[in-house]
Amino acid sequence: MRIILSASKEEAISAVATMVVDKIESHPKSVLGLATGRTMEPVYQKCADLLGKRKIKSDLCFFFMLDEYTGLPSNHPSSFKTYIREHVMTPWKVREDQVAFPPVHGIDIRSNAESYERLLKESGGVDLQLLGVGTNGHIGFNEPGSTKETRTRLVQLTEETRIANSAQFSEGETPKEALSMGISTILDSKSLVLLATGKSKADAIKYLMNHHDDPECPVTYLKSHPDFTLVLDPEAASKINLNI
Numbered sequence: 001m002r003i004i005l006s007a008s009k010e011e012a013i014s015a016v017a018t019m020v021v022d023k024i025e026s027h028p029k030s031v032l033g034l035a036t037g038r039t040m041e042p043v044y045q046k047c048a049d050l051l052g053k054r055k056i057k058s059d060l061c062f063f064f065m066l067d068e069y070t071g072l073p074s075n076h077p078s079s080f081k082t083y084i085r086e087h088v089m090t091p092w093k094v095r096e097d098q099v100a101f102p103p104v105h106g107i108d109i110r111s112n113a114e115s116y117e118r119l120l121k122e123s124g125g126v127d128l129q130l131l132g133v134g135t136n137g138h139i140g141f142n143e144p145g146s147t148k149e150t151r152t153r154l155v156q157l158t159e160e161t162r163i164a165n166s167a168q169f170s171e172g173e174t175p176k177e178a179l180s181m182g183i184s185t186i187l188d189s190k191s192l193v194l195l196a197t198g199k200s201k202a203d204a205i206k207y208l209m210n211h212h213d214d215p216e217c218p219v220t221y222l223k224s225h226p227d228f229t230l231v232l233d234p235e236a237a238s239k240i241n242l243n244i
């Protein structure tokens with residue numbers, strides 16, 4: 001695990017965006033895994049700025065989404081599809097045929113999940129998977145209790161996660177389930193970059209530093225990956241002691 005402890009939240013955001021844009025520049029046909037959430041919003045904006053400034057196009061890339069709520073109309077303002085359209089596809093000028101959205105509609109979610117896994121395999125796998133982390137250490141929607149062997153599947157959201165995400169939904173509308181890449185699916189990526197900013201992630205990061213492969217805190221599974229970069233701002237790193 002490589003750790004980048006940035007001097008500010010802005011520097012952490014810029015570090016991750018630079019990694020993404022450098023990857024697209026060096027490998028124009030990159031397959032990128034996209035996380036959602038508040039943490040990633042400024043990263044995607046910074047990527048759009050850098051792509052424009054450095055005159056780099058992402059039109060040969062392919063993108064996979066990490067997860068998506070079930071039970072929402074796909075044009076729901078708080079679906080992750082809407083999020084990716086707004087924060088990535090529009091500013092980066094990405095076409096619809098460049099993005100794989102988790103297939104959450106239809107009656108057979110299990111076969112949908114299997115078809116998503118097939119698509120990932122057929123694409124040659126994700127080159128760079130971007131990740132955030134939940135306050136309870138979830139990655140994607142792999143909540144505490146998720147095993148390392150998990151693949152893309154229907155998952156139940158914990159109350160903690162539903163509360164953390166409830167601001168984007170009206171009363172009683174916060175989804176209870178999602179389709180999420182599994183831990184093994186994520187670990188199949190060639191490289192992982194996780195960004196954590198803010199005090200609310202400090203406990204999960206502290207736990208990460210002191211545990212390995214712990215189902216109670218799924219982010220700990222990432223430490224076994226050969227190319228995992230953890231980018232932290234001072235607040236997210238405030239409970240760890242980095243003797244560097």
Ligand code: GLP
Nearest residue numbers: 036037038039132133134140141
């Ligand atoms: C959401 C997403 C995760 C994201 C996490 C943190 O539930 N499923 O992919 O990393 O929660 O979100 P935020 O960045 O808003 O704290």
